Amino acid sequence: MRTNDFQLAYRLIKKLRHSQIKYVQLEYDAEIPSDIIFWFGTDEEVRQSTDKNGVSCDIDEVDITVQKYINIILAGPNVELLSFGVDTGPRPGLAWFADGRLIGSLQLEEVDSVVKEINQIIYHISPKSSIIRIGKGPRTLSNRIVNNCLDKGFSVELVDENNTSFGSRHDHVSSAKNIALKKGISVFKRLKVIPTKGEVREIQRISRLASQGKSTIPSNLARSVATGRISLTEALHLHLNDY
Numbered sequence: 001m002r003t004n005d006f007q008l009a010y011r012l013i014k015k016l017r018h019s020q021i022k023y024v025q026l027e028y029d030a031e032i033p034s035d036i037i038f039w040f041g042t043d044e045e046v047r048q049s050t051d052k053n054g055v056s057c058d059i060d061e062v063d064i065t066v067q068k069y070i071n072i073i074l075a076g077p078n079v080e081l082l083s084f085g086v087d088t089g090p091r092p093g094l095a096w097f098a099d100g101r102l103i104g105s106l107q108l109e110e111v112d113s114v115v116k117e118i119n120q121i122i123y124h125i126s127p128k129s130s131i132i133r134i135g136k137g138p139r140t141l142s143n144r145i146v147n148n149c150l151d152k153g154f155s156v157e158l159v160d161e162n163n164t165s166f167g168s169r170h171d172h173v174s175s176a177k178n179i180a181l182k183k184g185i186s187v188f189k190r191l192k193v194i195p196t197k198g199e200v201r202e203i204q205r206i207s208r209l210a211s212q213g214k215s216t217i218p219s220n221l222a223r224s225v226a227t228g229r230i231s232l233t234e235a236l237h238l239h240l241n242d243y
Contacts, residue, residue: 002026002054003041011062012040019070038069067104068124074103075125082127084118085180086145087161088137093172095180096121105173111141112228115148130154135161135179140199143191144228150190157184195226203232211236 001012001023009025016023026032032039038053046054057065075082075098083100087093092114095105104121108114122130132149134142136158149156159179195203203222208215210232217225221235230238 001040002028002030002032003045004028005042005045005059008040008042008057008059008062011059012057012066015062015066019066021066021070037073040065064120068120071103071121071124074098074101075127079125079127080129082122082125082130083180084121084130084132085159085176085178085182086114086132086134087172087175087179088135088142088145089172090141091172092141092145093174093176094118095173095176097180098125098127100181102177105177107173111144112148114145115152115154118149118154119152131157133157133159133179133182133184135159135175137161138199140193140195140226143193146187147190147193148228150187156187158187159184193227195223199226207232207236207239211240215240 001009003009003012013023013025024033024036026039028041028045032051032053036053038055039051040055040057041049043056043058046056055065055069079098081099083097085093085095085097090111092108092111093105094108094114094117096103096118103125106117108117118132132154134145134149134156136142142158146156146158159182161175161179200219200222203225204216204219207217207222215236217235217239221230221239224230225232225235
């Protein structure tokens with residue numbers, strides 16, 4: 001990195017260390033070594049530089065920008081197959097391999113962000129083909145992810161999650177890595193998303209926590225949240241405005 005912006009430098013160092021990426025921190029007016037593949041700076045710093053390897057980085061988009069270039073470097077050019085593994089849950093695990101080599105993994109905060117993340121990774125790496133392997137976790141959640149992927153035109157397989165979890169049952173990222181490398185059953189048509197009574201009650205419980213005990217959304221709104229038609233925030237807003 002090569003920036004005078006202290007806050008940007010701090011965020012970049014944190015992300016690079018977490019990603020276990022080797023880096024150097026240069027003074028802004030320092031000469032850029034010939035073996036530097038790319039460097040990060042503010043938009044103004046990159047524009048003022050004549051070096052073509054400068055990457056403009058906004059402080060609010062550090063994670064996205066750094067991950068993009070990690071994907072490009074680790075995957076390399078001419079990737080034949082980019083395979084993804086998704087460990088299904090309220091906070092899904094995601095991992096991706098380029099021609100069998102692990103490129104990255106992360107845990108997402110919501111089900112519907114899976115497709116967005118996959119779309120960005122495919123765009124950055126530009127493989128000849130890709131496959132999305134989704135673990136058969138809670139059916140409502142896994143079917144939602146399958147449908148979201150099919151809507152984007154992705155090739156999808158459903159994978160039996162048995163023997164994919166090692167260590168903590170909450171280690172969704174490790175499970176996603178195993179799922180990505182395990183052959184599944186191809187899915188070509190959208191699947192039905194029918195929440196169970198237990199899932200509906202759990203969303204109602206979470207809605208009460210989210211509203212700090214002020215309200216619990218009714219079962220019809222909870223089902224809409226479970227199927228992905230509306231978010232929990234939208235459901236609470238609709239419910240509170242009815243009174």
